[in-house]
Amino acid sequence: MASTIPDSPSENRILAGLAPADLARLSDDLEPVTLAPGTRLYGLGDVIEHVYFPLSGLVSLACVTAVGQEAELAVTGREGLVGICLVLGGDRATYQVSVCDAGEAYRLKADVMAWELGQGGPLLGLCLRYARLLMQQMAQAALCCRHHSPQQQVSRWLLSHLDRLGGSTIARTQAGIAEALGLRRAEVNACLGQLHAGGILLSRRGRITVTDRDALAARACDCYAPLRQEEDRQAPPRAEPRAAAAARPGGKSLRQRAEARWQRDRSLLANPPGDAARLVHELQVHQIELEMHNEELQRARDEAEALRRRCADIHDFSPVGYFTLDARGTILDLNLAGAILLGIKRSEASRRRFVAALAPSSLAPFEHLLAAVLASGAKQVGEFTLLPTHARPETVVRVEAVADETGGECRLVAIDVTPARRAEEALRQREQYQRALLDNFPFMVWLKDEDSRFLAVNTPLARNFGYATADELIGRTDFDITTREMAEAYRADDRAVLLSGEQKLVEELIEADGSPHWFETYKSPLVIDGRRVGTVGFARDVSHRHFIQAALEDAERRHRRFIDQLSLPVAVVQDGALRHVNAAALELLGYAPQACLEQPFLPRVHEADRPRVQTLCAQAPDGEAAPRHCDLRVVAEDGRWVDCRVHVSFVDWGGRPAALGILEDLTQARRLQAELHALAASVARAEASPCRAEVGGRGAEEAGAATADPAAAPAAIATKPRLS
Numbered sequence: 212m213a214s215t216i217p218d219s220p221s222e223n224r225i226l227a228g229l230a231p232a233d234l235a236r237l238s239d240d241l242e243p244v245t246l247a248p249g250t251r252l253y254g255l256g257d258v259i260e261h262v263y264f265p266l267s268g269l270v271s272l273a274c275v276t277a278v279g280q281e282a283e284l285a286v287t288g289r290e291g292l293v294g295i296c297l298v299l300g301g302d303r304a305t306y307q308v309s310v311c312d313a314g315e316a317y318r319l320k321a322d323v324m325a326w327e328l329g330q331g332g333p334l335l336g337l338c339l340r341y342a343r344l345l346m347q348q349m350a351q352a353a354l355c356c357r358h359h360s361p362q363q364q365v366s367r368w369l370l371s372h373l374d375r376l377g378g379s380t381i382a383r384t385q386a387g388i389a390e391a392l393g394l395r396r397a398e399v400n401a402c403l404g405q406l407h408a409g410g411i412l413l414s415r416r417g418r419i420t421v422t423d424r425d426a427l428a429a430r431a432c433d434c435y436a437p438l439r440q441e442e443d444r445q446a447p448p449r450a451e452p453r454a455a456a457a458a459r460p461g462g463k464s465l466r467q468r469a470e471a472r473w474q475r476d477r478s479l480l481a482n483p484p485g486d487a488a489r490l491v492h493e494l495q496v497h498q499i500e501l502e503m504h505n506e507e508l509q510r511a512r513d514e515a516e517a518l519r520r521r522c523a524d525i526h527d528f529s530p531v532g533y534f535t536l537d538a539r540g541t542i543l544d545l546n547l548a549g550a551i552l553l554g555i556k557r558s559e560a561s562r563r564r565f566v567a568a569l570a571p572s573s574l575a576p577f578e579h580l581l582a583a584v585l586a587s588g589a590k591q592v593g594e595f596t597l598l599p600t601h602a603r604p605e606t607v608v609r610v611e612a613v614a615d616e617t618g619g620e621c622r623l624v625a626i627d628v629t630p631a632r633r634a635e636e637a638l639r640q641r642e643q644y645q646r647a648l649l650d651n652f653p654f655m656v657w658l659k660d661e662d663s664r665f666l667a668v669n670t671p672l673a674r675n676f677g678y679a680t681a682d683e684l685i686g687r688t689d690f691d692i693t694t695r696e697m698a699e700a701y702r703a704d705d706r707a708v709l710l711s712g713e714q715k716l717v718e719e720l721i722e723a724d725g726s727p728h729w730f731e732t733y734k735s736p737l738v739i740d741g742r743r744v745g746t747v748g749f750a751r752d753v754s755h756r757h758f759i760q761a762a763l764e765d766a767e768r769r770h771r772r773f774i775d776q777l778s779l780p781v782a783v784v785q786d787g788a789l790r791h792v793n794a795a796a797l798e799l800l801g802y803a804p805q806a807c808l809e810q811p812f813l814p815r816v817h818e819a820d821r822p823r824v825q826t827l828c829a830q831a832p833d834g835e836a837a838p839r840h841c842d843l844r845v846v847a848e849d850g851r852w853v854d855c856r857v858h859v860s861f862v863d864w865g866g867r868p869a870a871l872g873i874l875e876d877l878t879q880a881r882r883l884q885a886e887l888h889a890l891a892a893s894v895a896r897a898e899a900s901p902c903r904a905e906v907g908g909r910g911a912e913e914a915g916a917a918t919a920d921p922a923a924a925p926a927a928i929a930t931k932p933r934l935s
Contacts, residue, residue: 222267224290224337228333233332240319243316245314246268246313247310250309252270252309255306259301263318264293264316265291267314269372271283271286272345282390282393285345286372288376290341292341297325298338302321331510344441350531354434354530355434358630360638362402366428368388370435370439380421381421385400385403401667408744410426411430527548528548536622545560570596588613588618591611592611592612593609595607610626646669646681655672657749658747660745663689667685668684669681704717708734715735718732731753767865771791774791780874785864788809799876802848806848815846840857854878
């Protein structure tokens, strides 16, 4: 027998743990094989003809439904072996085993492996250690499925596969990951999109490359760390060789060992001569051979009993319930977790049927599943509701059932999936709430990655571009939904926002529903962990606002033209400054437009009149009653004071309150009034003089005429005789 094998066995943890002597015994029977992706090593119920020790690559252990749906239970790489059912006493596969990542392995015939395991020693110990690790991996996966988000599950799955493969790349499609984890493809797509947007991985054509392992570990759930620690603890040191060298069954090997013992013990025996001596020799050697055979059998029996007890402990303390039912559904056997799940004592199991623990709505479906399992022998899966007990409320369990070798009994696993279903329902409701929130926004909302691919959109955006649902836009770009010119403009805007890190708000004309509409578009960088990984934005139709604004601007232009065409002087004062002055006002005061517009108004008012102006401007915006006119003096361009009566009204000017004043020139009236006062004073002095009688009649007549017609006063004054 050769002492070496074609490649180093140290790549496989179980083979690396064997002592050189034990490995040498296996070396001739270890056959190197290549594991091609997609190769099925065992199907459900197939006889195990070989066990495999992977050196590289990954092998998937999966459950398969009757309609062909798969869910990955665990994966095996170079840390273990494929064919663990043989280690646990079975000769048929209880799940489907397929190669998911290419690699190399050693293959060993099942009968040779069974004999080696029957001898006990390091190989059996290493295989059992791996069986415990595999069961923990399955239990941890079940726990993760019930309690953690899809992104946490995907992150844990990627890290676990990278640990077994080495390197940073996994050749797997999104559909393959979804099938392995039992998730929807859209969920896996969204998770990988978020990880891609966060700069944690790159996903290209069925290959996933992890660029930031620490960040990926931070996104994973707390199921990953315990499993990784357990794998590190399972790595054993190289075993020491056993005291007694074990050999495969065979007369020659056992004969050689018996001869060696006889040679050691013959000094204690008599030495009869001739043929009798040969006969005695044969009998003595045969006796020793039988004794050694009995010793081997006793040791194998003790080891088998220890193994049985260990497997019974594993069976009892498994976190899922195991049941064996007969054709009527009566419980023949169950483990501790199963008894707790049903709320019964194990001693009572043989007197109960499994259906006694089911809710009425689950009775008929379970009977149908049991009949299908016993009739076809194929694995059946279903979910059923258990009645509440004193220790737990109503519970939903996932049942996976297969028939035994004879087809007369049903063996099933019951897993409590109530927390998972509640979490799924809560997640579904939360997703519905978020979707309802997004879809009921009165504008379009989107989220893009750094390559301007849509990660999330709302329904108004999808319908605006002719899509029935928002999910149809996930993964697409602007080039898929609009013209190339507009798509390039949108992508340029996205890159500008990403590079600058600043928000952007623009109004642009976009065709919607077959006609141009004005949209107000807001874009902002999406920052995760201090990195800009995409953009978020919304766009709302502001065409109505544009229409109203255009109407207001048109009305304002008409009003300004109306004011400018008035023959009365008009000025508009807002925030203490002259905002508008019409041509008549400019002519009255002698100003050029550029000399007074946007200039303070108060300095152009006489100092004594300024308090009235300030009071008037302060009262109007507060809604207080204010006088509608006031008299004041305004300085003209040439420096003269112009007496004005200002008729005030308060209006909106440019969307804010302003005072509109109509200026009435009182200069001429004030001059006439002054002349009348002078005339009256002259008449009074004349009446008081000695010539009062002479001029009394005519003076009174003239004074009366002046009072009756103030405009004729200057003429009267001119014709009045000078009094001495």
